[in-house]
Amino acid sequence: MGSLVHDGELKVRVTDLSVVEERIGYRFKDRSHLVLALSHISAVKGPSPRIRSYQRLEFLGDHVLGAVVSDMLYTAFPKAEEGELSRRLAELVREEACADVAADMDLGPHIRLGSGEAQSGTHKRRAILADVAEAVVAAVFLDGGYAAANELVERFWRPRLEAPRRPLRDAKTVLQEWAQARGLPPPSYREVARSGPDHAPHFTMAVDLPGQIPAEADGPSKQAAQKAAAAAFLVREGVWNGTEI
Incomplete structure (x- = not known):
């Protein structure tokens, strides 16, 4: 035993x-x-x-x-x-x-x-x-x-x-992993502006991380604009070149 x-x-x-x-x-x-x-x-x-x-x-x-x-x-x-x-x-x-x-x-x-x-x-x-x-x-x-x-x-x-690199997931996931690797909290997203009619709105969203300059982007929905803002942040920081997600 x-x-x-x-x-x-x-x-x-x-x-x-x-x-x-x-x-x-x-x-x-x-x-x-x-x-x-x-x-x-x-x-x-x-x-x-x-x-x-x-x-x-x-x-x-x-x-x-x-x-x-x-x-x-x-x-x-x-x-x-x-x-x-x-x-x-x-x-x-x-x-x-x-x-x-x-x-x-x-x-x-x-x-x-x-x-x-x-x-x-x-x-x-x-x-x-x-x-x-x-x-x-x-x-x-x-x-x-x-x-x-x-x-x-x-x-x-x-x-x-x-091992061969796996395809990256959406920009929001990649940004969260990037933040985690640096000991930062998960990114937060906020609405900066909304325009257009109710049936075709247009959003501007910003992504925030402590100690980092926010990044903003537009999209036809809040989710799309959030992903675009995360991608803009990653491109700015040189984490990816905008063609892999």
Whole structure:
């Protein structure tokens, strides 16, 4: 059955942890880091559950992952300008990409959940999987240092970096990912002007981000004008050239 590792009130079978270690290619000196990385807040009893779940680790892992991937991109694309590197970074560290890595690591079945969350399928939710993947990066960083974290990220993110580029989605989605990669809140949109008759209105919308100059654009609907404003922002920042979305 395997022995137990105790981390506060959590009891985790060493055999379970060994499976995770084998899958990610790293053996922990202090397995409490891995236990914490796999612990959802619903599994933690007692005071300060957020501190004793993976949430603090996810914060650290997000920044370690960003640093390692940025270094990978800087080396892999020596002729790419800052805007191109920023876009590639956003693609590689976005929630969907991290959730895919968690699936490759097979982390879902090993996430520690409260009974209610376990029954509701929380371990399959994309946001949870993405957070746990980043928490595991942080756990390896704390246990083995930057070199160990770098090796882990190389193993699981390098194939995605080298894969053919997927077609980009609409400009609003790309701009949101660009903002997220820079630690900014989601973009906000506001109506600047409206003209034309009710059956054929014309809108001018602006997109706002903290510390950034707003971008404006027109469209036959608010949604179309928002997309155009987001595209204008991305073109201005050199993130894309206006032909890929």
